[in-house]
Amino acid sequence: MGYSRLNAFIPIFQSPGESLTFLNTSVRLDTQNRMGANVAIGHRFLENDLLWGGYLAYDIRNTTLGTFNQLGAGVEVYGSNWDAHLNGYLPIGTSSLTTGSLVTGAAFQGNQLVFTTGGTSQQAQGGVDLEAGL
Secondary structure (H helix, E strand, O other), rough: OOOEEEEEEEEEEEEEEOOOEEEEEEEEEOOOOOEEEEEEEEEEEEEOOOOEEEEEEEEEEEEEEEOEEEEEEEEEEOOOEEEEEEEEEEOOOOOEEEEEOOEEEEEEEEEEEEEEOOEEEEEEEEEEEEEEEE
């Protein structure tokens, strides 16, 4: 499945050579006309050869069953030859959507219990990730 994406990085305030406050946004549309979007506000500082900062973000994503929302936050550090990022995600609002009954029946086949299933379930997951590279 493919998708299209439009990004915008908008500087809000800057002290040249010292710091930058920015807005980072994107809108996505997949081939099944499901939309998603996010907006993040962040700030970065430049000290010697080290660029560091953080951001707060809101993300919305439309799926086959409905819409999920999440908040995100992160910190980042960029060196001259390396970088590291720590990000956290927290679903807000509805975090689980289900269509139909997931278990529609059960029966024994020999000495095994077999369940008949139907429907679809989607779950928004929170989490934390750490990324580093050279």
